Amino acid sequence: MTADADPDATETDEAGGPAAADFERAAELAAEVSDGDRRLHELDDNADPDTAAAARRLLVEDQSGAELSSIGSYGFPAEAAEPNIENMIGTVQVPLGVVGPVDINGGALDDERYLPLATTEGALLASVNRGCSVINRAGGATARVTKAGMTRAPVFRVDDVAEGLALVEWVREHGDELREAAESTTNHGELQDVTPYVVGNNVYLRFRYDTKDAMGMNMVTIATKEACELVEAETSASLVALSGNLCTDKKPAAINAVEGRGRSVTADVVVPREVVDAKLHTTPEAIAEINTRKNLIGSAKAGSFGFNAHVANPVAAMFLATGQDEAQVVEGANAITTAEVTDDGDLYFSVSLASLEIGTVGGGTKLPTQSEALDILGVRGGGDPAGSNADALAEAIAVGSLAGELSLLAALGSRHLSSAHESLGR
Structure with a gap:
């Protein structure tokens, strides 16, 4: 050599x-x-x-x-x-662009912002940017985080269902002790609740935490380990695995679609009929019908957990840009898009993301380029109050997803999807 x-x-x-x-x-x-x-x-x-x-x-x-x-x-x-990778040989650079600025009327982010997206898919930013333009013409998008909580669900072995129910009762009666044990490991995380599930001689305890501005997977794992030691010391149950897959992390799961994980966030907008016609070259009726037949019925027939067109696209692009755990796009794309014609003939359009696992501190957010992307959004580091920066990031991702869904469905309605890719040479 x-x-x-x-x-x-x-x-x-x-x-x-x-x-x-x-x-x-x-x-x-x-x-x-x-x-x-x-x-x-x-x-x-x-x-x-x-x-x-x-x-x-x-x-x-x-x-x-x-x-x-x-x-x-x-x-x-x-x-x-060093904290993010082993055996480093260099970096892979993904092109980074911005869309917007888009007007976000959120609970944590109430302003116009450029949205950073990193991707290798040509035409994606052009499409999302078109959606942002329509949102601005409609007076901006409303966005709210509706639920927050990172979960970890250990599985315990018991002798039989009677012992399993005894463990469930113990957990319900000793919530304060479990909370004290779990929170002794962290200065920021707060245990919100513990939900038990009994399956034969298996008991799953789904711990849910407020992790503030951190995505919090490591935080909740360490905290739950401490709580599990208390369970084993005080009951006859034996811990089998600190994660029993009922969390559920980095896999499609109905429990995340129903109960949420990380942040559940919704963004919506009412687009005037004349804007739909002038900017999207289609009608509110066409978009609503496509959404029903494609995103709802089509997804149901396919057995999909995501009732949307391509939420994974803006979610993945903003995850890469801002240093999120890219594997959790699996849950981040767990979203439902709705569309209907209002009584005034305008278009009501929404996207609800059930399990957006994100943070603005820790993990890849500390890398220099990703930190700068968070600066574009104004959400780098811990927020004041704690958790507000991660809420703002969730709202921004939801609005980016809203723009992407609106633009794609309109392209299908106007029969312009293939021609757009052709004209951009992609």
């Missing part, structure tokens, strides 16, 4: 990044891993993060034949990503 060519042609500032790497040391470390003298994950213990990343790139280039100069050109110190 050689290090004759420096794959990191793009330099960064002195704070870190590829320019800060010691490439001679990186080549030495890569050779040690290749020879079996050192493990890949041990590189961080023997070099600074950027040098360790450079060593891994050299190793991967040598073994794969790939040229990783673009992956190795990043604009922030590798140290900034």
